[in-house]
Amino acid sequence: MTELKPLSRRGFLATAGAATAGLTLGFHIPFGEAQAQGSIPPEINAWVVVKPDDTVVIRIARSEMGQGSLTGLAQLVAEELECNWAKVTTEYPTPGQNLARNRAWGNFSTGGSRGIRESHDYVRKGGAAARMMLVQAAAEQWKAPVTECTAANSVVTHRPSGRTLRYGQLADAAGKLPVPTDVALKDPKDWKIAGKSVKRLDTVDKLTGKQVYGADLQLPGMLNAAIKDCPVFGGKVKSFDAAAAMKKPGVKKVVQVGDSAVAVIADTWWRAKSALDDMAIVWDEGQHANVSSESIAAMLREGLEAKEAAVGNKVGEALTVLAQGAPAGGHIVSATYGYPFQNHATMEPMNATAKWTPDFCEVWTPTQNGEAALAAASEASGLPPAKCEVYKLHLGGGFGRRGAVHDWVRQAVAIAKEMPGVPVKLLWSREEDMLHGRYHPVTQCKMTAALDANGDVQALHMRISGQSIVAGIFPQNIRNGVDPVVFQGLNPPGPEASIGYSFPNLLIDHAMRNPHVPPGFWRGVNLNQNTIYLECFIDELAKAANKDPLEFRRKLMANHPKHRAVLEAVAEKAGWGKPAPAGVFRGLAQCMGFGAYVAACAEVSVSKDGKVKVHRIVASTDPGHVVNPQQVEAQIEGSFVYGLTAALYGECTVAKGRIEQENFDTYPMMRIDEMPKVESVLIPSGGFWGGVGEPTIAVAAPAVLNAIFAATGKRVRSLPLKNHDLKSA
Incomplete structure (x- = not known):
């Protein structure tokens, strides 16, 4: 299994700010300065990085769950950026980074078919602003008017002389320029990348098995958890006998989660689930037990x-x-x-991996809304959002289930609090997923x-x-x-x-x-x-x-x-x-x-x-x-x-x-x-x-x-x- 190493906020900011590493471009949108000063609610800022080898890393705030938003949003940025599509890659910014930057990426929510229709304007302006800065950097190096320079396929050309500079060569200088405030967008009839049936950027990793979903995630020293919630909505745990489960091989702990669920933590998920299945749990089914x-x-x-x-x-x-x-x-x-x-019946059941210490809480999970997942982690951990982080993974199906409600994240964090400093992956069984949907x-x-x-x-x-x-x-x-x-x-x-x-x-x-x-x-x-x-x-x-x-x-x-x-x-x-x-x-x-x-x-x-x-x-x-x-x-x-x-x-x-x-x-x-x-x-x-x-x-x-x-x-x-x-x- 591929190991995902978390990127610290400090590390992210240091990388983003290092001019020698390439060009980090802020996508300016109107009122950006006022937002930074907090005088009006923050709007969305998106970010892209141009590396010295001309690789373009486009950061996408929306979630990819099979619908193709990752590729579509990248197409819109690349179109205005005039970059080489063959060298485009993507990555997710985290909600913690978004919080630290005054919500620079804005809304992380991916639902209601909003991924592109509510992002197109600012991501296109981001690509256009980046292109303008690269062209400006080339013009200054050549001591030529900007109007004599054009950009295409990650190359800036000085038309009168035929001289050229690659984006990667211009990255450092362009990153030091002010971000343009007057950004014009292309007419869609002039699109060359957007509007075309280009291949999806995530297909190869899915075909080769390289793509890591939440259920696949492995971290050093990770434990696994299985959970059962009261099958009647609104019911509670009345009693359970943990003694037999604790004698099972690999079982580390049995915990009550909230007032309605019981979880078993073990070295493997199957051992956790098997011990849970053998446990005698008595439910207080509450006032809805006779509803039909x-x-x-x-x-x-x-x-x-x-x-x-x-x-x-x-x-x-x-x-x-x-x-x-x-x-x-x-x-x-x-x-x-x-x-x-x-039921949503996503192919991948609900899951999250959480690591909790008294000072910081981290969560790895497939989510349609990283900010909502961060809020759930904060609430469950007892820590402020600034002391929590969520690392978003591709979703094995969402359909709305992984959007507004993050019950599984709250459960994962509550369980991880029982094992401080140890990452614990909670994976719902199919039955748990079907019986406790929204x-x-x-x-x-x-x-x-x-x-x-x-x-x-x-x-x-x-x-x-x-x-x-x-x-x-x-x-x-x-x-x-x-x-x-x-x-x-x-x-x-x-x-x-x-x-x-x-x-x-x-x-x-x-x-x-x-x-x-x-x-x-x-x-x-x-x-x-x-x-x-x-x-x-x-x-x-x-x-x-x-x-x-x-x-x-x-x-x-x-x-x-x-x-x-x-x-x-x-x-x-x-x-x-x-x-x-x-x-x-x-x-x-x-x-x-x-x-x-x-x-x-x-x-x-x-x-x-x-x-x-x-x-x-x-x-x-x-x-x-x-x-x-x-x-x-x-x-x-x-x-x-x-x-x-x-x-x-x-x-x-x-x-x-x-x-x-x-x-x-x-x-x-x-x-x-x-x-x-x-x-x-x-x-x-x-x-x-x-x-x-x-x-x-x-x-x-x-x-x-x-x-x-x-x-x-x-x-x-x-x-x-x-x-x-x-x-x-």
Whole structure:
């Protein structure tokens, strides 16, 4: 195993400040001086190092978890830097270094498809500033006007004389120059590295096994820990007998972690887990021991009819119109949908290695937010953040689980405090990971619409009843009972997750009902179920109006050209309106989320015995700009793996207060032979920066569900599909 040696803060600063080691460039952004003085909140500063051999080290604050942000952000820097892409490498700055420099790198959070869309401006300016400084250094050495010098491929050229200097030769001099404050960026149409399908920077290490994940980490003298938490959320440890475990080979210590968990520390993880499995632990299961999926569903059904609800989107007077009954010659259409708890089920279970002394605490962990991990380490260690450090590793899957909540980091530090000065690696078992996740929220949605004699929607009411992630994780962000995240994809027209249809009367509200199962930001978050609810109901309305689903949507999209553009792109590519292959049926869905517009057309068949086969999905996306087309296509394909797995199989049920699905035998993943052919249509329209990793998930299930109805005449209004008899009606 590869040993990772921690870089001390002093060592990092000394290296960064040594001019003889190369050029360390600060990426200036507006208000940088004011931020340094603390007069306004700090903004992001990124850093890059140019070594004497022309190697460019680009420091990336965001996390790499398979989505490709590491490469995409490096492309943006390299584009403006005009460096040799073949000599680009990357590294993570640590949150401790960020703290010591007044948050020079800004936000470390990687989620919500924000990795590139919220970083592009300052990292591009950083690359451009670096290029300008290198050119200035060359001009001063030649005693020539800067305007006579150009940079390309890590070389500065004096055009009149043809003289050249490499970036590595200019590094020392350039590092002593002031950072430019007026930085112009390239027009994307002039990109040479960004916007191209370059190879990912992390692929080779993954293929050769060189890449170290948290589960792989080895440190000198390291011990290992396994843990069990009370299987009922909110329960506690009542008692345990450590005597037998302490007699097992290699066991060093048995400790209670907080009031709800027990851990065993041993020389190997397997010995720790085996001793833990043999230990008699008695749980106080608490007040939630009798909660079931049925009791939770009843709670949500009550919310569908509750008088009080938080309003997320309101146009006109939908309730008044609906109370008047069906318009002359029209219809009242109503349907109730539901969405279950789902687990992130990352391939790499939660883990962290911690080393604690009374003076300093260090943590090595895969995390989507290094700063949140640092805060968790500080809280658990009893030390201030300045006396803690977190070393971020690549993630073996994140999907939101390793973002807002760092329970495993707190546990690892608490365990390490029992062995001062010794690094201890805590690795959750698969069962522990499945039973103690932060689950996709459970919700139900009742929709009622009035159609007039022409089949036009006169009013629509959507009542969502269910869990609030924000109430469970960031309760301080609830304002007047409203969790804005609940309404993803259903908001009024705007820059973030806006609804793609116009209705003369519309009410979308939320009756918050929070069961004891802890919620989390699951890839795609609330856009997933909200798109199912709306897009499947739109299909139901089209059927009631006796109209083609595409034409029905087009009419509602008159004021939403970007939504309409992606929908029409998939319809054209899929051949909507033309005969599908024999036995194959099509379904549509569209939405806007995480700053991007997406749509899908699914081609599905259902056998006589009710087996669903998704043959093909055509997906279109407009994220504004595309930094690496190949990565975007890979993200779309990966979205459908995740989204279709959820649609086919994803369900966590509750019995006696606990999650029933403990491993992949009861929480299956989609198999490779079930994966449809995916055809991507990228139509970046420019002018904005949208996300890629999450939006497309949301259209996977509703496109398939609408195709299933076309094939069978059956409406599936709850997931997963494994629970339904899909034989033709």
